[in-house]
Amino acid sequence: MRLRRGKRRTTEDNRPEEPAGTPGLAVELRGVRRQYGRGAGAVHALAGVDLALPRGTFTAVMGPSGSGKSTFLQCAAGLDRPSAGSVRLGGTEITGMSENSLTELRRSRLGFVFQAFNLLPSLTVEQNVLLPMRLAGRRQDRRRAAAMLAQVGLADKARRRPGELSGGQQQRVAVARALVTSPDVVFADEPTGALDTGTAAEVLGLLRNAVDTLGATVVMVTHDPVAAAWADRVLFLADGAFADSLERGSAERIAARMATLTARTAHPGTMAGAVA
Template identity: 85%
Template sequence: MRLRSGRRQRTANAPEGPAGTPGAAVELRGVRRQYGRGTGAVHALAGVDLALPRGTFTAVMGPSGSGKSTFLQCAAGLDRPTAGSVRLGGTEITGMTENELTELRRSCVGFVFQAFNLLPSLTVEQNVLLPMRLAGERQDPRRAAEVLARVGLAGKERRRPAELSGGQQQRVAVARALVTRPDVVFADEPTGALDTGTAAEVLGLLRQAVDTLGATVVMVTHDPVAAAWADRVLFLADGALAGGLEGGSAERIAARMTALTARTPGTDAMAGAVA
């Protein structure tokens, strides 16, 4: 993550911990996340170790209940691990206060969700500029126009979300994620509510953010076709890493998922507690 000097000042009080991996945008070391206690405890993450390089597109897959969403939430600072260390761009975030985490997410991280999460009362432009507004930064309509043009929505600035198709709304969500020029974009099932053609367009935008803007994209998905857009696919099972594929086709990814699901029958039992 390309933390600028101002961002380092805002996170200077965070504990540094052991040195991180050079060139890593996202790094997890020994990350565990447990919900509940005793015999009813659910181990959503059971010791995850990984480092994701800057400027790459990583897809994360696994059977239901494997810990995919918990992984994303911990990596993005939306949830705190029970144990272990999380770094964004070399900055240890595990011991940050809630206010520090909020500031970090607003300035350094972008989010794209399956449900779009646009505010219906705001215009497209206002939705795109919302992260800048929340961060207390000057809202620049020219910046909004730039990112909207990049996602193919030039001229839609004054529309409301209800006036757009689902695919267009997700394009607005991608523009909102990119408006602060974030170092990492976390995408949680970003194409789950879209048809095949529209999904491909949105995935192309995420791919473009990596290839032309140098962003780092981390995407949780259940769809092998979506995962095939990534540089690398990581597989989770029972809260732990279960291998990966570099540049795999949709067919190879689907085959790996089928094999993984067949040998982890206990995952469905966890699905109600953790995805």
């Protein structure tokens, strides 16, 4: 049956269907604002963020304390709802999704790597890697899990439990878990914050390799210029908006840009901007 011309399509939960996102983009934010509280005491954590990230790219997000990094990640990943604006992941508009639909999307199409690893101690390494498939109601593909563990150098640790592994090994398991469903986007929140320098480099190398060889899209929030230097592009947040960006920057250049941004934040001027 053909739709009548002029009749607007609706989604399963009877919301008007949004226009399609821009092809080839993994993450799209348009006019995203996040306000906590009301009136004079309101906090504008995000003050109108515009962002377009192509598929198969590695993006780092940095900014001074209180700049909105955590809020950005939560809104972009569907963990928090913006007060205004639009968020699309893999071309899918998520802003008005129901909680059930958002949960399903996160389980099946997004990957997460956290500073604290967030592995379940009672499960084996293999079971932890398979968890996103299990939660999404998909067949638990042990061959896929084995391939991901081999990719992160832990092929011989599948039957171990997290408590038997080092911190770096646990974070490798978390990376394998994030990649096992071939997600549209992997969101990494300070993934090297609990690791020493050498181990951090190994984990960042895995994320870099996932982008370069698996076609993954990685969005990483970090305070570390050395970690950010692994990314294709560094975006700098200040006062809830993107104020600057740097392509393929060295750790030294990134640190210098951060120092400048921090100084400007201490003496605020007009800093809001858009990054596309």
